[in-house]
Amino acid sequence: MHQGIAFRVAYVAAGERGDAEEAVQDGFVKAYRALGRFRDGAPFRPWLLRIVANEARNRRRSAGRRTGLALRAAAASGDAAPSPEAAAVAAERRDELLEALGRLDERDREVLVHRFLLELGEEETATALGIRRGTVKSRTSRALERLRAMVGEAES
Amino acid sequence: MSGLERELRALSAVVDWPAEPDVATTVADRLGERPPARPRRLRVAIVAVALLAALLAVLAVPPARTAILDWLGIGGARIVRVDELPPLPARRDFDVLGHRTSSVAAQAGAGFPLAEPPRDEPAPDEVRLAPGLRVSYIWRDGDDVRLLITQFPGRVGDPALLKKLVGRTTAVDRFEVDGDPAVWLEGGPHAVLFVAPDGTIRDDQGWLAGNTLLVDRDGVTMRVEGQLEREDAVELVRATRGR
Numbered sequence: 290m291h292q293g294i295a296f297r298v299a300y301v302a303a304g305e306r307g308d309a310e311e312a313v314q315d316g317f318v319k320a321y322r323a324l325g326r327f328r329d330g331a332p333f334r335p336w337l338l339r340i341v342a343n344e345a346r347n348r349r350r351s352a353g354r355r356t357g358l359a360l361r362a363a364a365a366s367g368d369a370a371p372s373p374e375a376a377a378v379a380a381e382r383r384d385e386l387l388e389a390l391g392r393l394d395e396r397d398r399e400v401l402v403h404r405f406l407l408e409l410g411e412e413e414t415a416t417a418l419g420i421r422r423g424t425v426k427s428r429t430s431r432a433l434e435r436l437r438a439m440v441g442e443a444e445s
Numbered sequence: 446m447s448g449l450e451r452e453l454r455a456l457s458a459v460v461d462w463p464a465e466p467d468v469a470t471t472v473a474d475r476l477g478e479r480p481p482a483r484p485r486r487l488r489v490a491i492v493a494v495a496l497l498a499a500l501l502a503v504l505a506v507p508p509a510r511t512a513i514l515d516w517l518g519i520g521g522a523r524i525v526r527v528d529e530l531p532p533l534p535a536r537r538d539f540d541v542l543g544h545r546t547s548s549v550a551a552q553a554g555a556g557f558p559l560a561e562p563p564r565d566e567p568a569p570d571e572v573r574l575a576p577g578l579r580v581s582y583i584w585r586d587g588d589d590v591r592l593l594i595t596q597f598p599g600r601v602g603d604p605a606l607l608k609k610l611v612g613r614t615t616a617v618d619r620f621e622v623d624g625d626p627a628v629w630l631e632g633g634p635h636a637v638l639f640v641a642p643d644g645t646i647r648d649d650q651g652w653l654a655g656n657t658l659l660v661d662r663d664g665v666t667m668r669v670e671g672q673l674e675r676e677d678a679v680e681l682v683r684a685t686r687g688r
Contacts, residue, residue: 293465296465314468317468360462362459363460405450405453407457442449
């Protein structure tokens with residue numbers, strides 16, 4: 290049930306598929322064994338995501354790998370039959386955005402990916418990243434500014 | 446929301462994430478190597494264990510090497526067999542089942558097709574409604590509860606509206622009631638737990654069932670709990686038909 294989102298969170302933090310997979314495995318095992326520390330009534334998913342994200346981050350650091358994230362857009366789908374020209378422009382813009390996200394500073398990228406690409410709420414993002422909710426807000430705002438400086442605002 | 450935020454949100458639908466690995470088997474194998482110490486103080490801890498166990502069980506884990514011994518699913522209920530049951534609380538708090546209301550209001554507000562209470566029983570002492578989630582009919586006997594009938598929308602394969610945690614000693618028997626899939630749980634304690642829509646895990650501590658019958662009728666699961674024999678429970682379910 291949580292495997293999909295856990296893997297994506299790990300992938301964002303690790304920046305590499307193999308490490309992300311191992312981080313999910315280790316994170317789940319650790320979560321299982323640390324259930325005694327799980328706070329009564331707290332949402333389960335953010336807690337699990339935080340453990341997985343920490344695992345992934347530690348792996349990336351111990352491998353001495355730079356932060357970075359290569360994301361691609363899949364073939365466009367779900368659009369209401371756009372013209373080939375419109376589809377091409379949209380696809381180009383998507384690639385530009387994803388490429389720019391990959392170039393952002395780790396903390397900026399993480400908060401934007403969690404909030405927008407993974408569609409986590411502020412509270413859940415805060416728990417998963419181990420920061421306060423206010424920090425999520427301010428960091429999101431700053432990260433958007435930096436991204437805007439790189440790619441501009443949408444034309445339409 | 447700025448245009449850029451909208452664009453980023455739209456990206457979520459088209460990002461080509463790497464294929465999700467199947468980590469369940471590996472995780473389950475590792476968990477099976479050394480069963481975790483189970484702190485007694487946190488009921489919720491156990492609930493979360495079940496959630497994780499359910500997650501793994503969904504992915505067809507070899508049961509012999511894990512704490513997950515068996516897996517059955519019916520309607521919106523999943524039954525997860527575990528090595529050891531949590532200490533069961535004795536509280537009789539039914540708030541978790543929803544707010545008190547009338548049978549009429551429950552019909553109107555359930556959000557799914559609701560069967561009326563069984564014909565030959567007196568009217569329930571309490572009706573509890575959690576809109577869209579479940580409706581419960583409760584019959585009391587002094588401070589105790591004699592009978593509890595809960596209905597909840599259960600789509601087969603739905604990961605979690607309700608889970609049931611059963612111990613090794615509980616017999617689990619699958620059969621049919623008038624062609625509808627049914628499960629009978631007998632002979633040992635079991636706890637009931639819910640995963641709320643917000644992701645919060647809540648255990649149904651109000652009622653620690655005796656024997657239990659679960660019947661999936663056209664996508665709505667009916668759960669009958671009480672000190673009942675199987676035939677009595679089946680008759681109760683039949684008596685809720687024919688409105």
